[in-house]
Amino acid sequence: MIANNMKHALFCAVITLVISYPILGFNLEARGVDITISGASTFTLVMVALAALVVFAFQLFRDHIMSALAAIPKPGSDSHKEPMEENRRAQIQSWILTGILVLALFWPFFVSRGSVDLATLVLIYVMLALGLNVVVGLAGLLDLGYVAFYAVGAYTFALLSDYAGFSFWMSLPVGALLAALFGLVLGFPVLRLRGDYLAIVTLGFGEIIRILLNNWTSLTGGPNGIGGIPEPTLFGMEFGRRVKEEGNTSFHETFGIAYSGEDKVIFLYLISLVLAVFTALVIRRFMRMPVGRAWEALREDEIAARSLGLSRTAVKLSAFTIGAFFAGFAGTVFASKQGFISPESFVFLESAIILAIVVLGGMGSQLGVILAAVAVTILPELAREFSEYRMLIFGAAMVLMMVWRPQGLIPMRRIHIELKKQE
């Protein structure tokens, strides 16, 4: 037993060394035009050795450690507890959600501008993830090009404001509808595809949109992007120091308060909050409607669904279209928040991150997806010092999640339907 563990532990320790020493042990330094390699500081080397030692010790005494861990009762597990009564649980949940929402409404007035800005970004990701959740989590269609619809929403707003002078509020529905239209159009060719094939086609579609935006220089400005995208207005009141458009008034003058750059940020945050809540509520309704059940039925068993009279075409297209619609929403908000967009913002990595959020949160589970969106967006910001290892940490977190909680942070709960006894 021990001898067996010893061999395994040695192997693991050596692997740790082999992987971490080249990554951490060498530094590339640019001296003029030359690049030289220099060894890392002794401290780093000691830490690498220490890490290998920890791995070795853990693997050697793995059985003891694991059994000791198993002995600790898990606080989260309620397998032996009576399940809470259904309506009571729902009641408590709705109270907590209302509380969080109220907190989210007033919170930005007490924190720094940077945090509010980050929170807006979080909410944009919440919208995106909720939309993708419809396509991947509910309908079971693996979409790797979701960012394309996000780009459509953002560019619609940018172009409309640039060429036709549309405001944020006019562009919001237009951007969402146009993204939905793109979803519909993409839906048609991929209807027959499933699984891997679908993933590859959607991946291609995402890249096509990005490359198109990159190369259609006369319209989109190519890699230079589009700047000067207006911020949203509140009933015609602008949030800038000076009014840009004629006929508008400025927010701070109307209310006779001193100009503050923060007003604008907070306003955008509140808009995102309202839109994210709207997205969550609408999709929640959809999930309990025939269309939502049809999505899931098609994911569970396509043949059975068809034999019961569900049209594969209609169901898949509706999932694609509705998912894309909310990505368009998020795109419009994003364009307005940044004030400048370029194809850089819509690379494949974005699609991957949104998909990761959905998988981490728990496919189909709205609460889980929201939580994961918050975590995935905020954690890298908190870990700024380790910015070089961000993707490393992200990957490790994904692996650990899949090992310990493959069903996601908060797995989807089925709604409980009360039936009346028939006489």
Add this chain to the structure above:
Amino acid sequence: MLEVQNLSMRFGGLLAVDQVSLDVKEHEIVSIIGPNGAGKTTVFNCMSGFYQPTGGKILFEGAEVQGKPDYKISLLGMVRTFQHVRLFSQMTVVENLLVAQHRHLNTNLIAGLMKTPNYRKKEQKSLDRAAYWLDRVGLLDLANREAGNLAYGQQRRLEIARCMVTEPKLLMLDEPAAGLNPAETKDLNRLIVSLKEDYNVSVVLIEHDMSLVMDISDRINVINQGRPLASGTPEEIRQNDDVIKAYLGEA
């Protein structure tokens, strides 16, 4: 009400179904029997639109349905079960029945989002219908269980209930007794007869359990190696020499 005329189905060089004819009148239970690999399920797949038959006609209430997409055939009122149970296993038992009533429901998205009175009325009606059928097949207490967690016999019954909530005119059952114990088979027997008697549904049945087939069928069609071998009442089939030969081998 259903008429299958000279149905043929060819997969490459293999003629799986060859000139099979079949007719089902209203208020009738018709069985298709035959050895394994005889092409019974292929006939079903052609009838329900999963396959496009390479020859022959299928008339349902006088209209040709061969080659129509499967979901349209199902909407006409021909609904089937599967040899291997195909439930939406991660959805609850009620949800399985609600999905099946898709066409009875108001699928207008806006009406659903607004919860219009009309939408609610229909939703309630479909819930009532689901409850009725769950009660009928004895699964009401398990309504909020995940369908995949049910016992096998319960899954079989749920699949039949799921067909019945669509209010079909013709029900096609593909080996409904497979994997059931004798007591469950007896229940199934009663259920199928009651579907015919009380709900006025015609039934086409593929089955290997001879006691079930002989008990409840009004007429039986025997298929062997894709070809029709015999058809008639259970009594006639029991005494048919060809059938005995096909089933028992030549003495």
